[in-house]
Amino acid sequence: MKEKWLANIEQIxxxxxxxxxxxLHLFLYTEQEPDGLITTASRxxxxxxxxxxxxxxxxxxxxxxxxxxxxRRPGRELSRGFHLEVxxxxxxxxxxxxxxxxxxxxxxxxxxxxVPGDSLVDFFINDSPIATTMTVVDLAKASARFSGLPMxxxxxxxxxxxxxxxxxxxxxxxxxxxxxxGSAMVKRVQRSRRTAGEVEVVVCFxxxxxxxxxxxxxxxxxxxxxxxxxxx
Numbered sequence: 001m002k003e004k005w006l007a008n009i010e011q012i013x014x015x016x017x018x019x020x021x022x023x024l025h026l027f028l029y030t031e032q033e034p035d036g037l038i039t040t041a042s043r044x045x046x047x048x049x050x051x052x053x054x055x056x057x058x059x060x061x062x063x064x065x066x067x068x069x070x071x072r073r074p075g076r077e078l079s080r081g082f083h084l085e086v087x088x089x090x091x092x093x094x095x096x097x098x099x100x101x102x103x104x105x106x107x108x109x110x111x112x113x114x115v116p117g118d119s120l121v122d123f124f125i126n127d128s129p130i131a132t133t134m135t136v137v138d139l140a141k142a143s144a145r146f147s148g149l150p151m152x153x154x155x156x157x158x159x160x161x162x163x164x165x166x167x168x169x170x171x172x173x174x175x176x177x178x179x180x181x182g183s184a185m186v187k188r189v190q191r192s193r194r195t196a197g198e199v200e201v202v203v204c205f206x207x208x209x210x211x212x213x214x215x216x217x218x219x220x221x222x223x224x225x226x227x228x229x230x231x232x
Contacts, residue, residue: 002223005080006102015102016044016053019071026055028084029221030067033060042093052087052095061086061094070220079105079220105223112140113222116168119176121146123160123184126153136165137200141215144184146201147192158186160203167218179214181205 006012019026020041028037042054055061063086070081082099089095119136121144134148144165163181184205192198207215 002103002105004101005104007100009098012098012100012102013044013051016041016098020044022073024071024073027070027217027221028055028061028067029070030061030065032062032065033067037061044098045095047088047095050087051098053084053098055094055096057089057092057094059091061089063087063089063094070217081105105220111219111223112138112143113219114138115222119168120166121163122166123163125151125158125160131162134201136167137194139165139167139215139219141212141219142207143187143202143204146203147195147198148201149197150189150199154186154189154199154201156186156188160184160186163205169222177218179211179218181207181211 006015020043023040026039026041028039030037037058037060039056039058042056044051044053046052065086066084068081068083070079072079080102081104082102084096084099086094087097115136115138117135120133121136122131122133124131132148132151132154134146137145137147139145161183163184165179165181166176167179168176184203187202187204189199189201192200194200
């Protein structure tokens with residue numbers, strides 16, 4: 001849940017200066033960079049009476065782009081973030097206007113999100129050379145629920161191999177974010193309550209550090225996207 005954390009400009013500047021000095025990674029999401037862009041902030045400055053936060057730029061960001069930034073201090077589950085607008089840009093740096101508010105995400109330690117309906121998963125089962133494709137219904141950092149047609153060999157305790165999650169976004173409807181998982185274990189298979197003739201498959205997995213980071217970024221970006229243009 002998005003919750004206002006800071007709204008006082010002096011406190012916001014103090015927090016952003018700490019982000020700079022602590023060299024925290026910022027995860028930026030814009031329509032042009034829907035998969036997320038990792039960068040760092042170099043300093044807080046002013047130009048012609050307006051305050052800016054300077055960010056490192058690899059050439060992807062341009063003046064006029066809008067989006068949001070997420071950051072998290074090491075060892076903490078709680079993320080913070082703010083809306084941003086790129087006001088000036090060069091090949092190596094961009095200046096974004098200081099946010100009016102900084103938010104925090106209040107959530108369970110392992111949140112579960114509903115996934116847009118055209119998100120898909122491909123996986124292999126029982127040494128089959130042909131991948132099985134199903135729809136991703138919901139997702140957490142260590143489990144997921146798929147839906148599709150029943151098939152022989154798909155039952156509780158079945159091991160799924162080489163999973164590819166093609167996850168759609170709610171804001172940027174024409175792109176997907178792909179996460180590869182080495183394996184997953186089927187916990188249960190049950191009749192679908194949504195679609196006649198289909199089953200729902202609940203799986204759990206133990207992601208690597210890289211996989212967990214990708215899952216966390218996707219889940220947190222989805223939690224933010226619904227409120228991206230909510231300026232309250």
